[in-house]
Amino acid sequence: VNKSSILDSRFGGWLWSTRRSDGAVFEHGPRGIRPAGAVGHNTLNMVDDLGLAGEILPITHSHAASKNRYLYVNGQLHRMPSGISGLLRRVPPFSRPLLLSVAKEILVKKGVGDDESIHSFVSRRLGKELADIAADSLCRGVFAGDCRKLSMRSCLPLFYNAEQHRGSLLLGLMLGSGPSLVVPPGPLAQRSVKESWAQWSLSRGVESLPESITNSLQQSGTVQLHREAAVKQISPSASGWKIHLEDGVISADHIISALPAKALSSALPSTWIPLIQELQDISTVTVAVVNLEYDGSILPVTGFGHLVPSSEDRGLLGVVYDSVFFPQHNRPTGQSTRLTVMMGGAWFQEVFGAPEAVTEELLLAKATEIVSRHLGVTIPPSWSRVAIQRDCIPQYYQGHFRRVESMRSFIKKNSLSLSLVGSSYDGVSVNDVIFSGRTAVEELLGSGV
Numbered sequence: 500v501n502k503s504s505i506l507d508s509r510f511g512g513w514l515w516s517t518r519r520s521d522g523a524v525f526e527h528g529p530r531g532i533r534p535a536g537a538v539g540h541n542t543l544n545m546v547d548d549l550g551l552a553g554e555i556l557p558i559t560h561s562h563a564a565s566k567n568r569y570l571y572v573n574g575q576l577h578r579m580p581s582g583i584s585g586l587l588r589r590v591p592p593f594s595r596p597l598l599l600s601v602a603k604e605i606l607v608k609k610g611v612g613d614d615e616s617i618h619s620f621v622s623r624r625l626g627k628e629l630a631d632i633a634a635d636s637l638c639r640g641v642f643a644g645d646c647r648k649l650s651m652r653s654c655l656p657l658f659y660n661a662e663q664h665r666g667s668l669l670l671g672l673m674l675g676s677g678p679s680l681v682v683p684p685g686p687l688a689q690r691s692v693k694e695s696w697a698q699w700s701l702s703r704g705v706e707s708l709p710e711s712i713t714n715s716l717q718q719s720g721t722v723q724l725h726r727e728a729a730v731k732q733i734s735p736s737a738s739g740w741k742i743h744l745e746d747g748v749i750s751a752d753h754i755i756s757a758l759p760a761k762a763l764s765s766a767l768p769s770t771w772i773p774l775i776q777e778l779q780d781i782s783t784v785t786v787a788v789v790n791l792e793y794d795g796s797i798l799p800v801t802g803f804g805h806l807v808p809s810s811e812d813r814g815l816l817g818v819v820y821d822s823v824f825f826p827q828h829n830r831p832t833g834q835s836t837r838l839t840v841m842m843g844g845a846w847f848q849e850v851f852g853a854p855e856a857v858t859e860e861l862l863l864a865k866a867t868e869i870v871s872r873h874l875g876v877t878i879p880p881s882w883s884r885v886a887i888q889r890d891c892i893p894q895y896y897q898g899h900f901r902r903v904e905s906m907r908s909f910i911k912k913n914s915l916s917l918s919l920v921g922s923s924y925d926g927v928s929v930n931d932v933i934f935s936g937r938t939a940v941e942e943l944l945g946s947g948v
């Protein structure tokens with residue numbers, strides 16, 4: 500069910516694509532989905548099932564957008580180190596070869612405590628410089644968040660587990676750290692492995708995925724879809740639940756809630772204070788997403804985009820070079836360059852003030868000024884679109900795992916027929932949220948689906 504005022508008449512939440520009448524596509528949320536691992540295979544299997552395989556746009560690991568990612572530090576773009584030579588040489592903005600930090604990492608003692616901030620973990624194992632620049636930028640480029648508050652255990656479980664099981668990131672990544680989930684790959688996922696895909700999109704944008712799911716559910720004739728009907732209240736009843744929607748009441752024997760944690764908390768019975776409190780305490784951040792189109796081929800570099808550490812500019816998270824990796828989404832006539840400037844995140848309020856008060860003009864002016872200063876583009880954009888994505892990325896702060904455990908144990912102890920899925924709990928990527936839905940259904944049916 501879709502509620503928020505800007506997303507009124509559509510399903511799909513943050514999977515949101517603008518298709519211009521001339522064929523150009525602009526993404527206001529995710530733009531690339533990772534094919535790898537169990538969660539990646541699971542999504543590709545669903546793409547197969549939906550009959551969308553013919554619309555897939557893959558990017559391989561050898562593509563420039565996979566190899567080249569940049570950092571903007573001290574007023575300059577720096578290509579992020581990659582491959583063996585990137586480890587052996589000193590690559591600015593870092594002051595020494597990364598190999599030195601990585602080699603020493605093996606000798607660093609395991610941390611104490613059951614969670615730690617990402618900044619503290621990286622400082623301890625790899626040094627302060629990598630924490631201040633690399634971890635800081637990575638957290639802004641995935642969670643739009645602050646690495647000094649984000650949880651290592653919940654945000655980067657692969658690296659957290661590497662230290663837990665092998666005492667070292669390097670050893671854990673080389674030797675593996677515990678059993679990993681496996682989802683049998685279907686034809687598309689097998690193709691992604693064979694062709695070494697790094698990410699993918701769809702020819703009419705990522706929103707084709709929820710659109711296709713909606714069509715498939717409608718055609719099945721077995722599912723009721725309520726559009727523009729917010730869940731107002733959920734109350735227990737003799738047969739399970741009564742769900743009070745804006746357009747009526749429905750009964751359910753089990754609820755799989757994919758609502759953002761805060762929205763769910765305000766719909767629950769007020770007597771469930773511990774669960775409501777935990778849900779409310781999951782913070783989110785707001786991101787300003789500014790899509791820009793320029794005439795001609797105007798980029799001085801080619802790659803995925805660049806990230807900006809908080810020490811350089813607190814309000815600017817990074818710039819995505821969309822037309823480099825999905826040129827199929829460019830307008831069909833004449834050369835053009837599509838960029839997305841992402842701003843705010845954990846620093847939104849501090850830099851721009853209250854999201855409801857900031858003007859689109861101000862954000863557009865800041866975005867075009869950044870493109871001109873960072874990329875030397877002197878012409879104005881030929882098209883632009885500003886979207887203020889309110890509360891769009893949940894923040895898994897230190898101790899998040901305990902909060903999630905405590906909510907699930909409250910649900911179990913009180914025998915509530917309720918499953919929590921979606922980006923507030925077990926991962927924010929598109930793959931993670933789809934997989935969380937599958938896991939909830941499997942637990943409910945007690946078997947592999």
Ligand SMILES: Cc1cc2nc3c(=O)[nH]c(=O)nc-3n(C[C@H](O)[C@H](O)[C@H](O)COP(=O)(O)OP(=O)(O)OC[C@H]3O[C@@H](n4cnc5c(N)ncnc54)[C@H](O)[C@@H]3O)c2cc1C
Pocket residue numbers: 500501502503506510511512513514527528529530531532533728729730731757758759762763786788888891892920921922923927928929930932
């Ligand atoms: C700018 C941006 C860039 C991103 N980039 C990437 C990327 O490159 N790759 C990637 O994998 N992920 C990316 N993500 C993350 C990913 O898109 C999201 O985490 C994911 O789509 C969240 O899905 P969800 O279904 O959990 O939540 P949402 O998309 O938030 O869906 C929740 C739905 O619930 C509805 N709702 C809310 N309240 C109520 C209510 N009371 N009643 C009924 N309905 C309600 C909302 O309208 C919405 O439709 C990005 C996110 C953003 C914002």
Ligand SMILES: C=Cc1c2[nH]c(c1C)Cc1[nH]c(c(CCC(=O)O)c1C)Cc1[nH]c(c(C)c1CCC(=O)O)Cc1[nH]c(c(C)c1C=C)C2
Pocket residue numbers: 533568569637639640641642643786803804805806816817818819820841927928929
């Ligand atoms: C500048 C801000 C942002 C950019 N993308 C996002 C923000 C907030 C959001 C985002 N990006 C990714 C994910 C999913 C994570 C996953 O587990 O798949 C989300 C929620 C993908 C991603 N983007 C970057 C990295 C390192 C990742 C992880 C997966 C991968 O390695 O591909 C880096 C990055 N993000 C942005 C830019 C400009 C950039 C690097 C140059 C934009």
